[in-house]
Amino acid sequence: xxxxxxxxxxxxxxxxxxxxxxxxxxxxxxxxxxxxxxxxxxxxxxxxxxxxxxxxxxxxxxxxxxxxxxxxxxxxxxxxxxxxxxxxxxxxxxxxxxxxxxxxxxxxxxxxxxxxxxxxxxxxxxxxxxxxxxxxxxxxxxxxxxxxxxxxxxxxxxxxxxxxxxxxxxxxxxxxxxxxxxxxxxxxxxxxxxxxxxxxxxxxxxxxxxxxxxxxxxxxxxxxxxxxxxxxxxxxxxxxxxxxxxxxxxxxxxxxxxxxxxxxxxxxxxxxxxxxxxxxxxxxxxxxxxxxxxxxxxxxxxxxxxxxxxxxxxxxxxxxxxxxxxxxxxxxxxxxxxxxxxxxxxxxxxxxxxxxxxxxxxxxxxxxxxxxxxxxxxxxxxxxxxxxxxxxxxxxxxxxxxxxxxxxxxxxxxxxxxxxxxxxxxxxxxxxxxxxxxxxxxxxxxxxxxxxxxxxxxxxxxxxxxxxxxxxxxxxxxxxxxxxxxxxxxxxxxxxxxxxxxxxxxx
Amino acid sequence: xxxxxxxxxxxxxxxxxxxxxxxxxxxxxxxxxxxxxxxxxxxxxxxxxxxxxxxxxxxxxxxxxxxxxxxxxxxxxxxxxxxxxxxxxxxxxxxxxxxxxxxxxxxxxxxxxxxxxxxxxxxxxxxxxxxxxxxxxxxxxxxxxxxxxxxxxxxxxxxxxxxxxxxxxxxxxxxxxxxxxxxxxxxxxxxxxxxxxxxxxxxxxxxxxxxxxxxxxxxxxxxxxxxxxxxxxxxxxxxxxxxxxxxxxxxxxxxxxxxxxxxxxxxxxxxxxxxxxxxxxxxxxxxxxxxxxxxxxxxxxxxxxxxxxxxxxxxxxxxxxxxxxxxxxxxxxxxxxxxxxxxxxxxxxxxxxxxxxxxxxxxxxxxxxxxxxxxxxxxxxxxxxxxxxxxxxxxxxxxxxxxxxxxxxxxxxxxxxxxxxxxxxxxxxxxxxxxxxxxxxxxxxxxxxxxxxxxxxxxxxxxxxxxxxxxxxxxxxxxxxxxx
Numbered sequence: 001x002x003x004x005x006x007x008x009x010x011x012x013x014x015x016x017x018x019x020x021x022x023x024x025x026x027x028x029x030x031x032x033x034x035x036x037x038x039x040x041x042x043x044x045x046x047x048x049x050x051x052x053x054x055x056x057x058x059x060x061x062x063x064x065x066x067x068x069x070x071x072x073x074x075x076x077x078x079x080x081x082x083x084x085x086x087x088x089x090x091x092x093x094x095x096x097x098x099x100x101x102x103x104x105x106x107x108x109x110x111x112x113x114x115x116x117x118x119x120x121x122x123x124x125x126x127x128x129x130x131x132x133x134x135x136x137x138x139x140x141x142x143x144x145x146x147x148x149x150x151x152x153x154x155x156x157x158x159x160x161x162x163x164x165x166x167x168x169x170x171x172x173x174x175x176x177x178x179x180x181x182x183x184x185x186x187x188x189x190x191x192x193x194x195x196x197x198x199x200x201x202x203x204x205x206x207x208x209x210x211x212x213x214x215x216x217x218x219x220x221x222x223x224x225x226x227x228x229x230x231x232x233x234x235x236x237x238x239x240x241x242x243x244x245x246x247x248x249x250x251x252x253x254x255x256x257x258x259x260x261x262x263x264x265x266x267x268x269x270x271x272x273x274x275x276x277x278x279x280x281x282x283x284x285x286x287x288x289x290x291x292x293x294x295x296x297x298x299x300x301x302x303x304x305x306x307x308x309x310x311x312x313x314x315x316x317x318x319x320x321x322x323x324x325x326x327x328x329x330x331x332x333x334x335x336x337x338x339x340x341x342x343x344x345x346x347x348x349x350x351x352x353x354x355x356x357x358x359x360x361x362x363x364x365x366x367x368x369x370x371x372x373x374x375x376x377x378x379x380x381x382x383x384x385x386x387x388x389x390x391x392x393x394x395x396x397x398x399x400x401x402x403x404x405x406x407x408x409x410x411x412x413x414x415x416x417x418x419x420x421x422x423x424x425x426x427x428x429x430x431x432x433x434x435x436x437x438x439x440x441x442x443x444x445x446x447x448x449x450x451x452x453x454x455x456x457x458x459x460x461x462x463x464x465x466x467x468x469x470x471x472x473x474x475x476x477x478x479x480x481x482x483x484x485x486x487x488x489x490x491x492x493x494x495x496x497x498x499x500x501x502x503x504x505x506x507x
Numbered sequence: 508x509x510x511x512x513x514x515x516x517x518x519x520x521x522x523x524x525x526x527x528x529x530x531x532x533x534x535x536x537x538x539x540x541x542x543x544x545x546x547x548x549x550x551x552x553x554x555x556x557x558x559x560x561x562x563x564x565x566x567x568x569x570x571x572x573x574x575x576x577x578x579x580x581x582x583x584x585x586x587x588x589x590x591x592x593x594x595x596x597x598x599x600x601x602x603x604x605x606x607x608x609x610x611x612x613x614x615x616x617x618x619x620x621x622x623x624x625x626x627x628x629x630x631x632x633x634x635x636x637x638x639x640x641x642x643x644x645x646x647x648x649x650x651x652x653x654x655x656x657x658x659x660x661x662x663x664x665x666x667x668x669x670x671x672x673x674x675x676x677x678x679x680x681x682x683x684x685x686x687x688x689x690x691x692x693x694x695x696x697x698x699x700x701x702x703x704x705x706x707x708x709x710x711x712x713x714x715x716x717x718x719x720x721x722x723x724x725x726x727x728x729x730x731x732x733x734x735x736x737x738x739x740x741x742x743x744x745x746x747x748x749x750x751x752x753x754x755x756x757x758x759x760x761x762x763x764x765x766x767x768x769x770x771x772x773x774x775x776x777x778x779x780x781x782x783x784x785x786x787x788x789x790x791x792x793x794x795x796x797x798x799x800x801x802x803x804x805x806x807x808x809x810x811x812x813x814x815x816x817x818x819x820x821x822x823x824x825x826x827x828x829x830x831x832x833x834x835x836x837x838x839x840x841x842x843x844x845x846x847x848x849x850x851x852x853x854x855x856x857x858x859x860x861x862x863x864x865x866x867x868x869x870x871x872x873x874x875x876x877x878x879x880x881x882x883x884x885x886x887x888x889x890x891x892x893x894x895x896x897x898x899x900x901x902x903x904x905x906x907x908x909x910x911x912x913x914x915x916x917x918x919x920x921x922x923x924x925x926x927x928x929x930x931x932x933x934x935x936x937x938x939x940x941x942x943x944x945x946x947x948x949x950x951x952x953x954x955x956x957x958x959x960x961x962x963x964x965x966x967x968x969x970x971x972x973x974x975x976x977x978x979x980x981x982x983x984x985x986x987x988x989x990x991x
Contacts, residue, residue, distance in 0.1 A: 032954045056624065102623035109537065109572070109857055118511055146620055149657070155619030361921060363950040372914055376923065425868045429512075431859060433872060436625065437924050443623040461512040461862040462537060 008036040009367040012212035014187065014202065014225060016041025018164060019335025019352040020218035021171035022061075024180045026356045027216075029065050031363065039175070040202060040210055042186040052164045052275045052282045053081060053262045053346040055439075056100050056157035061353045067174060070501035075170040076162035077278040077504040079496060080260045082138040084346065088266040089452050091400050096127070096451025097261060098345070099134030101156030102443035104478060107471075113446050114430055114460040115471050124472045128450050131475065132156075133482050138261040142489035143496070152481055159346070161262055161275045163282070167349075183210055190229045198330040199225055213367040215331045216359075223337040226323055230331055233324040240393045240415065241320035242291075242406070243270045243342050247298045248284035248314045251307035260492040264344060268404040269297065271344065272304060278496070278504050281307055286342055291406040318342070320389075326381045327374045332359055339385055344395055347388050350439065354384050387438040390419040391445070398423075398452040423454070430459030512862025515541050515720035519709065521695060521732050522725030523547035524557030525672060526832045526849050528679035530723050531688045532573055537857055544717060545683065546709070547692040553813040554727030555753075555840050556832035556849040560780060560787060561589065561669035561767075563847040563929070564608050569854055575682065577652065577668070581988055584678050585671035585784045588650060588765060588981070590641040590664065592842065595770035597894040598943015605766070606941035607641035609665030610933035637960070637967040639937065640664055640974055645765035649975060651984040660973035667843070669767075671784045691717070695726070698735045703864070705826020706732060720863045722828045723856075728816075730834035736825045744817040746904040747889050750775055750791040750839040752814050756807030758785030763982055769841065771896050774804045776841065783985075791839050793900055815839060819881045822874045827865050829856055829873070836881045841888050842938075844929055848884045851929070852877050879927035882906065887929055887938075894942040918947040 013024045016039060024039045062072055072078065083099035104112030112131070119125035129135035134156035137143060147153035176182060185204035193200050201211045217225035226232045238244065253276070263274040270287035285301040292300070298313040322339025326332065333339075335352040358380045362373040396410035397419075415423070422433045426449055432442040449455075463471075490498070497503060515538065520531045523545045535543045552558065567577065580586035591607045598604060641664050644650050653661040684690070693711030701707035708718040709732065724732040733739050764781035774796040780787045788807040792800075802809055819836035823829060832849040859873050886909040892900055893913055905913070908925055915921045916939055922932050930938065940946065979987075 030954060031950060032956075034950065034954050056620070100624065101620055114511070117509070121510060146618065148618060150619060152619070155623070157620040157624060360951065361949070362919070365919070365947075365950055365953075370918065372911075373919075376911065376915065421868075425872055429866050429869045431869060431872060434876060435926060437926065439625075441623065441625060455509055457509050458512050458862070458866070459509075460860065461514045462860065464511045464514060465538070465540065 006034075006366060008034055009214060009364065010212040011035050011037045011214045011216060012202065012210055013037065013039040013216040013218055015218035015220060015337070016168065016172065016182075017218060017220060017335065018168040018171070018349065019337075020216075021168050021175050022349075022352055023216050023218055023334050023356050023359075025171050025175035025178065026061075026065060026360065028175060028178050028180045030360055036181075037175075037179070038181040038183055038210060038212065040183045040185060040187065040204070043184065044186060052273070052277075053084070053161050053343070054159040055346055055350045056159045057350050057353060058159055059157075065174070070499060072170060073160065073162070073502040074504050076160070076166045077280075078160040078162035078502075079258050079276055079278060080143045080492060081159045081161045081262060082134045082143065082156060082260045085138070085261050085263045086266075086395070086448075086451060087263065088401075089264075089271075089395055090398060091453060092266075092403065094453070096447065097129050097132075097135045097138055098444060098447045098451065099129070099132050099138065099156060100158060101132055101134035103128050103132040103135070103447070104475070107474070108462070110460050110462050111430075111442070111446075113450065114463045115475070117430060117456065117459045118463040119468065119472055119475065122468055124468065125475070126479070128447070131478055131482070133485055136482050136486050137489055138259070140486050140489075141257045141259055141492050142486055143260045143492040144489045153485055161277060161282075163277055164349075183208075187224060190225060192229065196329070197230070199229060213330065214364065214369075217331050217333040217337040218335050220336045221318060221340070223323065223333060225331045226326070226328060226333040226337055230328045232328050235321050235324055237320040237322075237389060240389070240413065241342060241396070242288040242409065243286045244317065244319050245289050245294060245297065246284050246286045246316045246318070247294070247301050248282070248316065249301055249305065249312065250280045250282055250310045251305050252310065253279070253281060254307040256493070257491060258493050258496065262346065266401070267300065267304075268292065269406045272301065273343065279506065280310060281305075286344070288406055291404065291409075322385050325378045326355060327377045330369055332377070334359070338381070341385070341388055341392055344392050345388070345440075347439065351384065351388070355381055384438050386418065387435070387440065390416060390422065391440045391448070393419055394423070394445075394448055395452070398449065398454045400453065426454065427456055428458060430456035512866075513864070514538060515861070515863045517542040517544060517719040518721045518723065519717055519719040520545045520723045520725060521548060521709070522554070522557070522727065522832075522834075523680070523690065524550060524554060524725065524727075525676040525679060526556045526846065527723075527725035528676060528683055529569075529573070529850070530725055530831060530853055531683045532575075532679060532686060533569075533853060533857055534723070535683065535686045535688050536573055537860060542689065543687075544689045544691065544719070546695065546711065546717070547690060548695055548726050548731065551727035551729060552811055553815070553837075554833045555837070555845045557725075557727060558672060559840060559843060559846040560672050560782065561667055561843050561846070562850060563667050563843065564665045565847055565854075566850050567666075567668060569850050575679070578988070579678065580668060580670060580675065581985070584675040585782065586668045586675075587670075587763065587781070587783050587985070588652065589667045589669055589767050589781075590645045590650060590765045591639070592941070593766050593768045594941045594943075595768060597769075597771050597891065597896045597941070599896045602896060602943045604941030604943055605639065605642045605645075606934070606938040607639045608667060608934060609641065609663055610931045611636060611663050637964040638971070640967075640970060641666075643971050644974060644978060647975065648765060648981050649978040650765055650981045651978055660970065660977040664974070669780055669782050671782070691715075695731045698732060701827070703826055704736065704738065705828055705865075706735070720827060721861065721865070724828055724830040724834045725832050726834055728833040728837040730820065730830055732828050733820060733823070733825065733830040733834055736828060738822065738825045740821045741818050742821050744819065744838060744885055747885060747906070748817040748838055749793045749892060749900045749903060750815055750817070750841075751794045752792045752796070752801075752812055753839065754790040754792065754801045754805055754812040755810040756788035756790075756805050757810045758782070758787055759807050760786060762786040763985070765981060771894075772804055773899065774800045775900065777804055777806075778840070779806070789840070791841065819885070821878070823852065823877050824865075824870045824873050827861075831856070835877065836884065838885065838888060841891055844884045844887060847929060848880060851880055855880070876927055879925075880929070883908070883925055883928040886912070887935070890939065890944075891942060894944055896943060913944070916947070917945055920946045920949045920952065
């Protein structure tokens with residue numbers, strides 16, 4: 001098929017938030033003349049703007065679209081991020097960083113953590129994070145981009161901490177510049193083909209009609225096309241992930257240095273985020289309304305932030321779960337219209353990016369949707385959601401906290417079988433159930449297990465073979481190498497401000 | 508209390524073919540304090556992993572890890588290199604295609620970070636690259652193994668080794684002996700069960716009884732140990748795989764070539780393997796193939812023939828018995844996956860190596876992954892039989908995963924990623940092309956700027972120039988290695 005001779009597929013994106021503009025810009029950029037992209041948004045409808053923190057995967061998204069990193073950082077007041085600092089999750093007073101990287105290296109085919117467990121038993125090991133370059137750099141508030149080779153300096157990645165309410169508009173500017181058509185208006189009616197049930201037209205408040213071949217539902221939690229119009233069933237995960245509210249509030253910086261990591265602090269009815277941007281700190285309390293009222297949570301947040309608040313707490317409501325199918329008929333939901341997992345591991349933007357990537361791989365050729373591509377899309381999206389879900393549940397379940405109703409609930413709840421199997425394998429053998437697609441592999445599971453005090457009863461027999469002193473020496477020299485790498489890195493603020501193009505205008 | 512598992516005191520490896528010998532080396536190196544005893548059982552000509560004169564690139568990595576240097580294999584075991592497999596007739600009469608090993612990988616995906624966190628979605632659209640360096644080199648007969656330098660002109664070329672089976676086995680046996688592996692010979696009789704669903708000891712007729720904590724069954728398709736356990740269940744692959752017998756030719760004249768060939772034929776298929784000690788032909792026969800027809804199809808003096816009843820153990824690890832090779836999965840040596848699968852399952856055993864008493868969860872995880880490995884290997888064979896030129900071999904069952912892959916490839920030129928698949932997505936895609944599967948064009952290829960294609964072709968031409976300048980003729984390289 002020669003694209004020049006064919007009619008472009010008319011893609012209508014509903015919703016102008018982060019997911020909507022990411023989708024519209026990607027389709028226009030990567031599919032070029034094969035598509036005609038129109039985005040319908042209304043200024044009357046606010047955007048949720050989730051995902052102030054991101055995962056390293058966003059970098060390949062930005063690069064693939066040909067977006068200049070410095071311009072993105074400037075527009076979204078972004079800082080660099082090396083991981084997430086989880087405090088008080090396993091036990092009050094304990095903390096660990098889940099880094100964008102790993103800890104140590106395999107020795108003779110045996111995972112590093114097995115040796116670490118043995119040295120720890122003998123009282124010879126520092127916390128596992130002390131053997132991770134990403135963790136040590138983060139704790140020292142230092143940053144520089146990783147090396148592109150196989151050395152120690154290549155063992156970490158980075159993402160951005162940015163203002164999500166500015167990322168959508170940045171993607172909008174980019175999308176408009178590459179030919180996305182923007183239509184302002186509120187949808188009052190969705191028309192469907194009476195025979196096929198496909199969505200054909202969005203009718204706007206002022207009577208205008210927007211027709212298309214393919215509809216991308218980025219209408220957020222309302223899920224106007226997939227949920228409301230097509231009635232796609234909702235799979236509810238609230239019993240495992242009971243947080244359903246967030247109160248968000250930005251504050252001034254209180255320190256000179258900017259932490260190159262996000263903090264997640266466990267709280268009586270959920271957890272609190274702290275995300276340092278260029279000019280302010282983003283804060284929020286993600287909580288379960290079954291265990292704390294909205295007013296109490298807002299007051300709690302006000303009492304528990306550093307720095308002068310720059311606004312009153314803003315409240316968001318949500319529910320964990322996903323639509324049974326993210327692609328139904330000619331509607332593909334991206335972002336919150338498809339599903340929601342709370343921002344504990346900064347996965348919201350990743351999940352939108354993932355859906356867009358798969359949509360482009362499986363985009364209907366010539367606009368003709370093949371049911372097999374739709375099934376394949378749903379298979380992949382389900383796999384991604386389910387893996388992230390189990391990983392998030394682990395953060396709550398792996399705790400000894402019994403100081404509140406919320407923690408008692410998550411500690412004692414029955415977890416999904418898929419997670420129960422992984423936990424049992426880890427507890428009894430120190431091994432990770434292996435997969436290499438989707439998100440969060442061995443290194444991430446190990447970081448959270450050990451960080452939250454889930455220590456295997458038994459681990460690999462081979463750690464007993466080498467002389468412990470030799471292993472301790474090897475681990476000592478790894479720490480030495482990490483220390484000298486960190487010492488050679490500039491401070492995070494110093495690196496960030498060294499290039500003016502990255503810096504936002506002062507507020 | 509927490510602590511490491513207790514080390515096994517003794518491991519018995521049943522079967523002393525090339526697979527059993529390598530398994531013994533691997534276990535002994537992993538557990539230097541554990542006694543490793545190999546039981547030499549009477550060789551079974553149907554043990555295809557044991558008689559395979561070649562494997563895939565994974566085996567090179569395993570050899571490296573076990574200290575079996577490629578240099579030594581070249582000097583002492585007649586090893587030579589295969590860069591590509593040429594497929595004849597699979598796409599239809601007169602069709603030829605070439606499948607190289609290796610993939611061109613973005614350097615960003617080779618970093619320590621990418622190893623731990625992955626490189627984004629693996630389900631790549633698989634537009635054909637502008638060319639294959641391996642194919643050019645094989646065509647010219649120019650090659651030497653890449654130095655390991657990341658930016659050398661040959662860095663992206665990967666290869667498989669072929670060798671002389673008795674010489675290779677001898678080399679492994681010498682190595683095992685050097686490491687202190689013990690060896691007895693005898694026919695295995697009844698195994699004495701333990702109280703955990705496994706084996707406490709095996710009796711060798713007229714030799715003695717041998718106890719062990721772990722038994723590794725490398726005895727070939729008979730699975731002499733595994734089959735004695737009540738839980739052993741075999742999955743029949745007969746509906747998916749059509750070959751019912753193999754006729755091996757006697758080695759012919761030596762042939763130095765960087766490619767090997769597999770031709771479809773009316774009787775089944777014919778494989779021809781080059782080699783320094785003699786080129787080896789083999790005819791794979793379907794049910795209806797007569798002996799005369801097989802003899803006529805074999806371009807060599809006939810050697811022995813073995814029947815084939817393809818299938819796999821649903822759980823290759825039961826109790827304290829782990830089956831590897833044909834004892835775990837038995838199938839025709841198409842694409843030479845037999846020893847590759849055996850070696851990947853051996854590496855999995857090393858990864859999940861049990862303590863003195865195996866843990867059932869570890870065993871379950873081994874069986875889950877080993878099962879995926881076997882199923883995806885079978886699917887790769889099925890993908891051969893799904894090629895347009897193989898239709899006459901009959902209507903065969905295909906797994907859901909294979910159907911998904913074939914459908915995506917035909918309509919969109921896309922291959923989904925599957926866990927534990929034998930080849931990388933890029934390699935599988937090259938194989939599909941070589942087999943003449945019609946490839947659809949993905950939407951990204953349709954949207955791509957034609958200038959990008961021009962740039963890629965120019966980049967490839969430059970790479971070819973650099974590689975040809977860097978590589979000597981393969982014969983000259985080999986002479987120089989053998990003389991030094």
